[in-house]
Amino acid sequence: xxxxxxxxxxxxxxxFASAASAATSSGTLTVTGTVESSVSLTVESAGGTTSGxxxxxxxxxLGNISKxxxxxxxxxxxxxxxxxxxxxxxxxxxxxxxxTSTDYTLTAQLGSAPASGVTWKLNGSTLSxxxxxxxxSTGTYGSTGSYSWDIVVADSAAAxxxxxxxxxxxxxx
Amino acid sequence: xxxxxxxxxxxRAERRRSAAPPEQALSIVFVExxxxxxxxxxxxxxxxxxxxxxxxxxxxxxxxxxxxxGIRIERAGNxxxxxxxxxxxxxxxxxxxxxRLDGRPLTAAPFIVDAHAAVGTVTVHTLDIEIPxxxxxxxxxxxxxxxxxxx
Numbered sequence: 001x002x003x004x005x006x007x008x009x010x011x012x013x014x015x016f017a018s019a020a021s022a023a024t025s026s027g028t029l030t031v032t033g034t035v036e037s038s039v040s041l042t043v044e045s046a047g048g049t050t051s052g053x054x055x056x057x058x059x060x061x062l063g064n065i066s067k068x069x070x071x072x073x074x075x076x077x078x079x080x081x082x083x084x085x086x087x088x089x090x091x092x093x094x095x096x097x098x099x100t101s102t103d104y105t106l107t108a109q110l111g112s113a114p115a116s117g118v119t120w121k122l123n124g125s126t127l128s129x130x131x132x133x134x135x136x137s138t139g140t141y142g143s144t145g146s147y148s149w150d151i152v153v154a155d156s157a158a159a160x161x162x163x164x165x166x167x168x169x170x171x172x173x
Numbered sequence: 174x175x176x177x178x179x180x181x182x183x184x185r186a187e188r189r190r191s192a193a194p195p196e197q198a199l200s201i202v203f204v205e206x207x208x209x210x211x212x213x214x215x216x217x218x219x220x221x222x223x224x225x226x227x228x229x230x231x232x233x234x235x236x237x238x239x240x241x242x243g244i245r246i247e248r249a250g251n252x253x254x255x256x257x258x259x260x261x262x263x264x265x266x267x268x269x270x271x272x273r274l275d276g277r278p279l280t281a282a283p284f285i286v287d288a289h290a291a292v293g294t295v296t297v298h299t300l301d302i303e304i305p306x307x308x309x310x311x312x313x314x315x316x317x318x319x320x321x322x323x324x
Binding site: 023029030040042 | 309
């Protein structure tokens with residue numbers, strides 16, 4: 001009987017020792033920020049020898065073009081009585097993130113005044129460097145919109161570079 | 174005999190209690206993992222991670238952000254012996270984002286981040302925040318509760 005009691009007491013003491021060694025502490029990490037709506041525009045395709053597709057800054061090299069030469073890569077050439085036209089398409093995709101808008105408006109504007117006797121057209125509308133031309137006001141997010149691209153050169157235009165930039169702008173509706 | 178022992182036990186326990194707490198009290202301290210990450214503001218056991226404006230980039234289906242930070246477990250009296258278990262859980266969140274801590278999903282259920290973190294040593298942890306592009310714009314807020322328990 002005496003031996004049994006000693007064992008019981010020892011167990012009680014261990015229990016106390018265990019309870020006394022437990023230590024706990026807490027902390028908090030708070031995360032804050034603001035999710036902003038955004039749209040992104042990428043040029044997916046274009047006539048010519050094009051680099052940078054899939055990004056917002058693509059470049060198309062048409063090489064040397066002439067009325068009686070060959071059409072540039074990806075273009076067709078049509079000769080008129082007093083001018084000639086090379087035609088292709090430009091594919092533009094607009095994606096959205098964290099935005100409830102269901103469609104967008106896409107405009108285009110030349111980066112600089114076109115060379116004399118040269119007309120740039122997208123979707124049949126003549127582009128200028130002074131104001132934006134609306135290509136669509138009901139663009140669908142996430143799919144590539146294809147727009148006809150024409151460059152009309154008058155026979156009277158001087159032989160020179162026709163370099164220019166088409167600036168696209170997508171605005172969520 | 175029984176009476177004698179019963180009287181002695183509380184005295185022993187009381188001695189242990191009065192001597193132990195100053196040495197055994199733990200505290201969790203957040204520290205910046207690197208000088209380049211200014212988004213973490215730490216003040217002892219509280220820290221604030223400000224992601225500022227989050228804009229989606231690229232064409233992935235979500236925005237992913239990664240932040241690293243350190244945790245040091247301190248024991249009162251600057252004792253560095255022993256280890257402690259670190260447990261974390263998502264205490265509150267706005268639903269815009271999902272969170273992963275050291276690669277593991279953070280939920281309301283506590284999970285053991287480190288079962289044997291050395292006291293006095295900084296352990297670096299990674300918090301991944303993923304915001305799907307379908308999430309509505311607006312404020313992002315989450316609170317991660319941490320607990321350390323001595324082993």
